Amino acid sequence: MSGIKIDKKIIYAIAGFILLVLLYLMFSAGSDSTVSPQVNQTLNIGQSYQLHSPNRGDVLLVRTPGFGSREDESKESENVCVVPSGTSATVEQETVINYMKFVKIKPTEGDCVGKAGWTSKINIK
Numbered sequence: 001m002s003g004i005k006i007d008k009k010i011i012y013a014i015a016g017f018i019l020l021v022l023l024y025l026m027f028s029a030g031s032d033s034t035v036s037p038q039v040n041q042t043l044n045i046g047q048s049y050q051l052h053s054p055n056r057g058d059v060l061l062v063r064t065p066g067f068g069s070r071e072d073e074s075k076e077s078e079n080v081c082v083v084p085s086g087t088s089a090t091v092e093q094e095t096v097i098n099y100m101k102f103v104k105i106k107p108t109e110g111d112c113v114g115k116a117g118w119t120s121k122i123n124i125k
Contacts, residue, residue, distance in 0.1 A: 041121070045091055045092065045094070048090050051086070051087050051119070051125075053123055054123075056085065057085065058082045058084050059083045059119055059123045060081075060082055060119065061080040061082070061083060061105070061107075061112065061117025062079055062080060062119070063077075063078050063079075066118075081112035083107050083110065087112075088108045089105040089124075090108055091103050092106055101120070101122075102118050102120060103118070103119060103120075105118075
């Protein structure tokens with residue numbers, strides 16, 4: 001049985017071509033043009049903004065800023081209210097804890113009207 005005789009130069013050329021294609025795909029994948037960077041937004045105290053979670057869910061308001069370690073029993077007592085995305089709220093205060101920015105807000109519509117709580121600044125638009 002006679003096999004097909006392939007020259008070593010052809011094998012090296014095919015391997016080189018495949019390597020070039022893989023390198024091209026590796027360095028061109030994941031273009032940053034589709035990712036919108038988080039804008040460092042300046043908030044004004046007393047100004048009204050809308051709440052929008054980046055996860056497209058509701059926004060949790062808590063009594064104290066930060067995500068420190070709390071015992072399970074006190075976690076429930078820390079929650080002030082759950083605000084639906086798109087709700088208007090007034091900014092009352094702003095702080096930074098461990099390089100994370102938090103704002104104290106008071107919703108102006110919905111079930112949480114009159115309740116003030118802290119949330120991450122990323123939830124304010």
